[in-house]
Amino acid sequence: MRNKRFNFSFSLLPFCSGIVAILLVSYIGLIAVVMSYAALTVEFSQSVRNDESKVATLESEYLASVARTANTNYATAGYAKPLTKLFVRVQSATALR
Amino acid sequence: MRAQFRSRIRLILSLIVCAAFFILLRLYFIQVVQGHEYVQKADRQFASGGNGVFDRGSIYVVRKDGALISAAALSTGFLVAINPQTLTDPEAAYAAIAVVASSTLLSHDAFLAVTTKKNQVYIEVAHRLTDEDGRALAARAISGVHVLHENWRYYPGGSLAAQSIGIVSYGSGDVLAGQTGLEAKYDGTLSRSGDLLYKNFFAELFSNVGNLLVNAKDAREGNIETTIEPEIQTRLENDLAKVNERYSSKESGGIIMDPSTGAIVALASYPFYNENDLQNVDPTLFGNPLVEHVYEFGSIMKPITMTSALDAGVITPETTYTDTGCITVDTKSICNWDSKARGVIPMQQIIVQSLNVGASWIATRLGQDTFREYFTRLFGQKTGIDLPNEGHALLGNLSKPQQVGYDTAAFGQGIAITPIQMIRALGAIANGGMMVQPHLVSAVRLDSGIVRKLDWSKKTPVFSATAARETTQMMTALVDQKLEGGKAMIPTMSVAAKTGTAQLIDGHGGYFSDHFFHSFVGFFPSYNPRFIILLYTNDPQHVEYASETLDTTFLGLVHFLIDYYQIPPDRGFATTTPA
Numbered sequence: 044m045r046n047k048r049f050n051f052s053f054s055l056l057p058f059c060s061g062i063v064a065i066l067l068v069s070y071i072g073l074i075a076v077v078m079s080y081a082a083l084t085v086e087f088s089q090s091v092r093n094d095e096s097k098v099a100t101l102e103s104e105y106l107a108s109v110a111r112t113a114n115t116n117y118a119t120a121g122y123a124k125p126l127t128k129l130f131v132r133v134q135s136a137t138a139l140r
Numbered sequence: 141m142r143a144q145f146r147s148r149i150r151l152i153l154s155l156i157v158c159a160a161f162f163i164l165l166r167l168y169f170i171q172v173v174q175g176h177e178y179v180q181k182a183d184r185q186f187a188s189g190g191n192g193v194f195d196r197g198s199i200y201v202v203r204k205d206g207a208l209i210s211a212a213a214l215s216t217g218f219l220v221a222i223n224p225q226t227l228t229d230p231e232a233a234y235a236a237i238a239v240v241a242s243s244t245l246l247s248h249d250a251f252l253a254v255t256t257k258k259n260q261v262y263i264e265v266a267h268r269l270t271d272e273d274g275r276a277l278a279a280r281a282i283s284g285v286h287v288l289h290e291n292w293r294y295y296p297g298g299s300l301a302a303q304s305i306g307i308v309s310y311g312s313g314d315v316l317a318g319q320t321g322l323e324a325k326y327d328g329t330l331s332r333s334g335d336l337l338y339k340n341f342f343a344e345l346f347s348n349v350g351n352l353l354v355n356a357k358d359a360r361e362g363n364i365e366t367t368i369e370p371e372i373q374t375r376l377e378n379d380l381a382k383v384n385e386r387y388s389s390k391e392s393g394g395i396i397m398d399p400s401t402g403a404i405v406a407l408a409s410y411p412f413y414n415e416n417d418l419q420n421v422d423p424t425l426f427g428n429p430l431v432e433h434v435y436e437f438g439s440i441m442k443p444i445t446m447t448s449a450l451d452a453g454v455i456t457p458e459t460t461y462t463d464t465g466c467i468t469v470d471t472k473s474i475c476n477w478d479s480k481a482r483g484v485i486p487m488q489q490i491i492v493q494s495l496n497v498g499a500s501w502i503a504t505r506l507g508q509d510t511f512r513e514y515f516t517r518l519f520g521q522k523t524g525i526d527l528p529n530e531g532h533a534l535l536g537n538l539s540k541p542q543q544v545g546y547d548t549a550a551f552g553q554g555i556a557i558t559p560i561q562m563i564r565a566l567g568a569i570a571n572g573g574m575m576v577q578p579h580l581v582s583a584v585r586l587d588s589g590i591v592r593k594l595d596w597s598k599k600t601p602v603f604s605a606t607a608a609r610e611t612t613q614m615m616t617a618l619v620d621q622k623l624e625g626g627k628a629m630i631p632t633m634s635v636a637a638k639t640g641t642a643q644l645i646d647g648h649g650g651y652f653s654d655h656f657f658h659s660f661v662g663f664f665p666s667y668n669p670r671f672i673i674l675l676y677t678n679d680p681q682h683v684e685y686a687s688e689t690l691d692t693t694f695l696g697l698v699h700f701l702i703d704y705y706q707i708p709p710d711r712g713f714a715t716t717t718p719a
Contacts, residue, residue, distance in 0.1 A: 057149060064156040071163060089193075089289055092216045093271065096294070099213035103296035106209065109371055110300075113378045130631040130709070 194291045195332040197361065199305055199322055201297075201368040202582070204705065209370050211305050212323065212415075215294035218274025218287050220245075220266040222255065227284025230255040236282055240273035241266035268292060295415035301373050302415050303428040304366075304407050304527065304580055309418075320426045322580060324528045326364050329584055333361075358588035365583040365591075367403040372396060375700055376406040379693045380675075384410045387680030387689055393430050393559055396697070399567035399663060399672040402576035402596055404525075431523075431530045434556035435676065438642030438686070439494045440566065440661045441552030443611050445502050446491060447569050448514035450607035454505045457610050460484050461501045470544040474500050477641070477685075491614035491638065492622050500547035511546050512538045517602055518565040518575070519557050525578045533557045553642055553651075563661070563674040565602075569611050570636070570663040570672050573603035609667065612636050616666045623687070628695055632709035635698055636669075637662030639686040644679060655679050658686035660694050664702075665710035671701055 118124075170178060199212035220237050227233055234251050245266040246254070254263045267290060269277070278287035293308045293316075306321020318327035376394050384392040393409040409429045413421040427433075449455045465481035467474050476482075476495050490498030503511055519533040534556040537545030548554040557565075560578055568575045577596045584592045615636035620629040623637060640659035643651035658680055663672035675690045683689055701707065 057153070061149065061153055061156065064153070064160065068156065068159050068163070089216070092195075092214055092291055095198075095213060096216040099210050099215060099294055099296050102210050102213070103294075103298075106297045106300055106370060106374070109374050110378070113371075113374045 193289055194293075194316055196293060196308065196316075197330040197332070197587075198363040199326075199330070200363060200365050201301065201370045201373065202365060203371065204369055208365065210296050211301060211366070211368070211370075213294050213296060214291045215268075216289070216291050217271060218269040218278070219264055219290040220269065220277065221262050221264045221286045221288060223261045223284045223286065224255050224257050224263065225261055225284075227255055229283075233282050233285050236277065236280060237266055237285065240277050241269050244268055262286075297370070298414045298416055299412040300370065300377070301368055301406075301408065302413055303409050303425075303430070304368065305415065307415060307418060307426060321428065321527060322364065322366065325526050326581065326584075328360060329362050329364060331361075358586060360586075362584050362586035362588075362592075364581050365585060366580050367398075367405060367582050368407070368580065369405045371704065372701070373406040373408065376697065377408045377410070377412060379696065380408055380410040380677075381412075383675075383677050383680075383689060383693055387677060387683055389677040389680045391429060392675075392677040394673065394675045395430060395559060395563050396671055396673050396701075397563055397567060397578060399570035399576065399669050402564070402567070402578045403582065404578055404580050405671070407580070427529065428527055430559045431525055431527045432558070434531055434534055434558050435657055435659075435678070436553050436556050436642045436645070437562055437659045437676070438552040438640035438657060439496075439499075440562070440638045440640035440659045440674075441550065442491055442494065442499050443569055443615055443638050443661075444515075444518065444565055445499050445506075445550040446487065446614065447603050447607050447611040448511070449502045449506050450610050451573075451603045452506060452510050452514070454507075454510075455487055455502060457487050457614070460486050461498060463489075463495055463497050463501075465497065467497055467500060469500065469547050470542045472544045474544070474547055488614045488617060491611070492618045494639065496551045499550040503546045503550035504543065506546075508538075508541070508543070508546055511549070514602070515549065515555070517600075518568070519555070519561050523558075523560050523564050523578050525560050526581050530560070531558045533561055552640055559674060559676065562659075563672060566661050566674065567663075567672050568602050569608045569615075570669045571608075572605040573601055573608045574599040575602050612666050615662075619662070623691055624695075628691065630698070630702075632711060633664055633698075633702060633707070634666035634711055635662055635664040636666040637694065639691065641684065641686045656684060658683075658689045660686050660690035662694055662698065664698055665707070668710065670705065670707055673697055 194214075196214060198210050198214070200208040201211045202208055220241060222233065230252055233255075234245075234248060238245055245251070251265060254265065257263065269287070269290075274287050277285070295302075295305065297305075302321075304321050306323035306325075307319050308316050308323050309319050310316060311319050318324040318330060323330065376396060380392045380394055383389065391410060394406070395404060396406040397404045407430055411425060413425045450457070462484050463476070463482035465476055465479050474496055476493075476497050482489065482493065482495065485495075485498075487498075487502075489495065490502070506514070515535060515538055519535060522530045522532065524530075535549075537549055537554045545554055564575055564578050576599055579594070579596045581594055582596075583594060586592060615638055616634050619635045619637045620626065623629075623639075628635075638661050640657075640661070642657040642659070643653065644655040644657055646652045646655075657676065657678050659674070659676040661672070661674050663669040673694060675694055677686075677689055680689050
């Protein structure tokens with residue numbers, strides 16, 4: 044019976060060099076991905092902030108119009124107070140107190 | 141087999157060599173061919189990163205339909221910085237910057253002075269450029285001039301609820317942080333840490349893997365949602381400004397609160413300040429008198445004295461006493477506002493006619509220990525409102541044996557209370573005897589997307605529902621019969637109210653005879669109130685009684701709120717009245 048022996052030999056140096064090279068390229072690639080991610084995140088974040096800023100400007104206009112309305116003197120705008128006020132009778136007897 | 145393996149290894153290695161060569165080639169282009177451009181870009185990023193782009197959560201006011209409106213937000217634009225080492229033509233640079241940033245740019249001389257600091261690489265010279273102006277300046281690519289993104293705090297309402305919203309500033313440190321109001325109270329939620337985007341992924345992976353999976357900041361950072369209703373807040377501020385200007389008061393304030401929950405829908409103190417322009421603001425205005433200052437409120441204390449006595453069982457609404465107009469207690473004279481005697485009258489008249497002698501009589505009936513017990517329960521602790529620097533009530537007279545201290549406290553003199561404590565105590569009459577927790581923030585909207593409702597449901601029982609209702613009836617009678625001679629009565633809506641006029645202390649242990657503090661409290665509908673309103677004006681000129689200064693404002697607010705919220709009638713007189 045022939046003694047079958049696994050006759051596989053390889054040099055350790057090229058193998059390790061290959062592994063190191065693969066790791067190096069992967070590392071550089073991952074750094075590139077992370078930096079790109081960070082740059083895009085900053086960009087998107089600033090974009091959101093810019094949009095929020097525009098909304099805040101619109102909200103400012105809305106609040107200014109509310110203040111203007113509250114501050115309007117209707118008498119000088121030509122409106123007069125009603126001579127009488129009619130109060131509507133409450134419909135539900137249970138609500139009477 | 142071996143040959144095949146070798147060929148595969150060679151193939152892989154050749155691919156790696158190609159990739160490495162490609163990277164080397166790319167590095168050559170980046171570092172050598174386009175090196176100058178990237179150096180400049182890196183310089184800008186270094187400067188920007190070192191400074192940190194300001195970020196902060198928003199504060200929202202909530203309209204009655206649930207729409208969120210920003211009361212504090214971020215505005216975005218650009219700042220201009222120079223690098224004196226690379227700036228070649230300072231005059232030309234100044235002229236170019238001045239075109240787009242004349243208002244915030246350093247003066248010409250100051251600008252030229254900083255350009256001589258050749259040991260520095262980054263000096264900010266102008267701020268808050270608009271997007272268009274910033275991009276226009278950046279497009280000119282002036283050597284040594286950098287245009288960088290900048291965010292800053294912006295308050296869309298300007299002066300709207302300024303004392304409640306608060307301000308952001310550097311304070312004593314070098315970090316922008318909330319200094320007053322909600323900005324300070326919720327600084328932990330609103331502030332943002334700036335290391336999120338630039339952190340080292342690998343360092344985080346090996347040292348802090350937990351944070352990569354579950355970010356702790358997501359559970360802390362967010363925006364806050366207040367109970368303030370912008371239209372009511374605007375209306376209250378407008379009304380207070382009018383009162384203050386008309387009577388030349390030192391200050392005026394007001395709170396509108398839901399007495400059943402403690403949610404404050406409006407809280408304002410005049411004078412106001414514009415939060416977007418703080419340069420010339422008197423620093424004393426940054427505080428909030430409604431929670432920090434104490435006042436002697438005068439006769440709006442009488443309903444509290446009355447309810448305490450009814451709750452203690454020492455009187456009933458039918459109890460009578462003999463009103464002599466003036467009494468002497470511990471050698472001090474206590475008189476009604478008009479010094480007139482009323483004879484034998486029931487308890488309701490103490491509220492309706494605002495009788496000091498009657499309030500003193502009730503205090504005597506209560507006894508010092510019981511009186512102190514009630515008032516300490518009502519005013520002895522802070523309300524816990526979510527605003528900083530809440531003040532303490534001054535109840536020193538109630539720890540002395542002299543009866544006059546208790547008698548005067550019964551009608552709101554000699555003890556000083558914060559407005560927020562006062563409305564909480566009066567709210568206990570409105571809501572059937574429970575003290576609620578006044579609050580301004582209803583929810584935190586976390587950046588993770590979760591809306592966390594804040595729990596303000598803790599209530600402290602202080603009066604029986606019966607005692608509260610009996611006092612409410614007296615206060616309602618005041619509006620229906622007495623206020624504006626009965627013309628203030630709303631036929632379809634019961635309104636309970638009480639005026640208060642207190643003499644101001646003169647600083648020498650006594651009181652002025654011609655300087656007053658006016659207050660006004662009311663709630664409606666009387667027996668199931670939606671709102672309680674507290675108003676005051678400090679030292680109004682040429683007017684003596686609160687019924688003259690604040691009743692129009694109060695009634696105007698009542699009608700506004702009824703219309704705005706379409707509050708249904710609670711009583712049934714169908715009638716026509718003069719407007």
